[in-house]
Amino acid sequence: MKSNGKLHNQDETRTAVRKAQKAGAVPAKRVQKQDKEKQPLYNPFFHYRKRRFPIWQRLIVLIALSAVALVGGAMFGYGGLGHRNVWAVFEPATWQHILDFLKTD
Secondary structure, three states: OOOOHHHHHHHHHHHHHHHHHHHOOOOHHHHHHHHHHOOOOOOOOOOOOOOOOOHHHHHHHHHHHHHHHHHHHHHHHHHHHOOOOHHHHHOHHHHHHHHHHHOOO
16 A cells, blocks of 8 residues: 555654654644643743632632531530520520620729
């Protein structure tokens, strides 16, 4: 089976590109195409990478978990350790009673 001259040139081009990629010298056309598609903007001070969860989402989750921990801890402390009604922690009279202990004259 004879090889077509055009096909032979394509094979040589592919092998040349592969060798250049292995050596680290990628042709200019390939570098520009890869830069646009895969690589983020270059910043000399920081190594930029795209985050799975943005910082604002992390802050919202942190605040929500802190609120849940605060409410759960108050319910456990007042109801579980204090041997009282767990749901009484949400009544304003309970908090007024707690604040009276904290106030000093």
